[in-house]
Amino acid sequence: MMKDIAFSDNLISQDIEVGETVGNVFAEDAKMSMRNVNVYYGEKQAINNVSLDLARNQVTALIGPSGCGKSTFLRCLNRMNDTIPICRVTGDLLLESEDIYAKNLDPVLLRARVGMVFQKPNPFPKSIYENVAYGPKIHGLAANKAELDEIVINSLQRAGLFQEVKDRLDAPGTGLSGGQQQRLCIARTIAVSPEIILMDEPASALDPIATAVIEELIDELKEKYTIAIVTHSMQQAARVSQTTAYFHMGQLVEMGKTEQIFTNPQHTLTENYITGRFG
Ligand SMILES: Nc1ncnc2c1ncn2[C@@H]1O[C@H](COP(=O)(O)OP(=O)(O)OP(=O)(O)O)[C@@H](O)[C@H]1O
Numbered sequence: 001m002m003k004d005i006a007f008s009d010n011l012i013s014q015d016i017e018v019g020e021t022v023g024n025v026f027a028e029d030a031k032m033s034m035r036n037v038n039v040y041y042g043e044k045q046a047i048n049n050v051s052l053d054l055a056r057n058q059v060t061a062l063i064g065p066s067g068c069g070k071s072t073f074l075r076c077l078n079r080m081n082d083t084i085p086i087c088r089v090t091g092d093l094l095l096e097s098e099d100i101y102a103k104n105l106d107p108v109l110l111r112a113r114v115g116m117v118f119q120k121p122n123p124f125p126k127s128i129y130e131n132v133a134y135g136p137k138i139h140g141l142a143a144n145k146a147e148l149d150e151i152v153i154n155s156l157q158r159a160g161l162f163q164e165v166k167d168r169l170d171a172p173g174t175g176l177s178g179g180q181q182q183r184l185c186i187a188r189t190i191a192v193s194p195e196i197i198l199m200d201e202p203a204s205a206l207d208p209i210a211t212a213v214i215e216e217l218i219d220e221l222k223e224k225y226t227i228a229i230v231t232h233s234m235q236q237a238a239r240v241s242q243t244t245a246y247f248h249m250g251q252l253v254e255m256g257k258t259e260q261i262f263t264n265p266q267h268t269l270t271e272n273y274i275t276g277r278f279g
């Protein structure tokens with residue numbers, strides 16, 4: 001029965017035109033600005049003419065039904081799509097007015113400035129200490145062991161994990177609980193002093209308590225970093241973000257202040273999605 005309702009509304013939503021993006025895609029103080037971004041996998045277009053800003057020291061949530069292009073768009077922001085041979089990105093993507101697709105820009109250095117945390121925590125098969133120390137080592141951020149120790153401890157503290165692991169820094173990172181592993185991955189990302197943190201459903205594999213810890217952490221991290229988070233949980237988007245962008249079939253339907261998007265959506269497609277009629 002439920003399935004039938006979802007099916008018919010799904011068809012109705014597919015008949016509604018997206019049109020021009022509704023709301024405000026611009027930030028007063030933009031950390032990153034994307035303009036007219038298109039992404040193709042071979043012949044297939046996955047992102048269609050999307051423009052939006054990420055506001056500095058804010059959390060921007062990217063929401064929308066499965067397959068609408070959230071991960072694809074997020075991966076453009078630190079050129080993770082470069083690793084997919086059939087993937088092609090066009091448009092302007094600027095980090096502090098610098099073209100992140102410029103020919104002379106090293107994607108490895110870019111990814112240190114724009115870090116990424118994935119859905120499934122993926123610690124290296126190394127110790128807790130080495131997981132966090134790895135990035136600073138390859139980027140030459142510490143002059144000696146004492147400096148490296150300081151970066152590791154500091155990063156673990158900021159990721160809210162230090163108290164739980166301080167007596168076992170030499171134990172394998174893979175031996176931690178799922179929520180701890182995700183915080184370890186966040187510590188690893190922070191350790192190279194990024195400016196932006198991209199998170200693709202960072203809590204979807206976690207229980208409610210571990211999720212609450214991560215959400216609280218995201219709220220603290222925005223003091224220092226600019227954050228973009230993909231989430232399937234509208235409650236989570238409402239709790240952690242200041243701005244929300246709603247995607248539908250590769251297009252940006254609506255963007256605005258999170259509270260407005262969830263209480264007073266302007267586009268029928270956004271309304272259908274947040275009221276659970278679609279997606
Ligand atoms: N590596 C790939 N090769 C070819 N097509 C891809 C690839 N990755 C994604 N796609 C296609 O691009 C479109 C957008 O996918 P994407 O993973 O960005 O969606 P999503 O919004 O993150 O979905 P979900 O909520 O399920 O994670 C889909 O049609 C998907 O099949």
Ligand SMILES: [Mg+2]
Nearest residue numbers: 070071072230
């Ligand atoms: Mg995805």
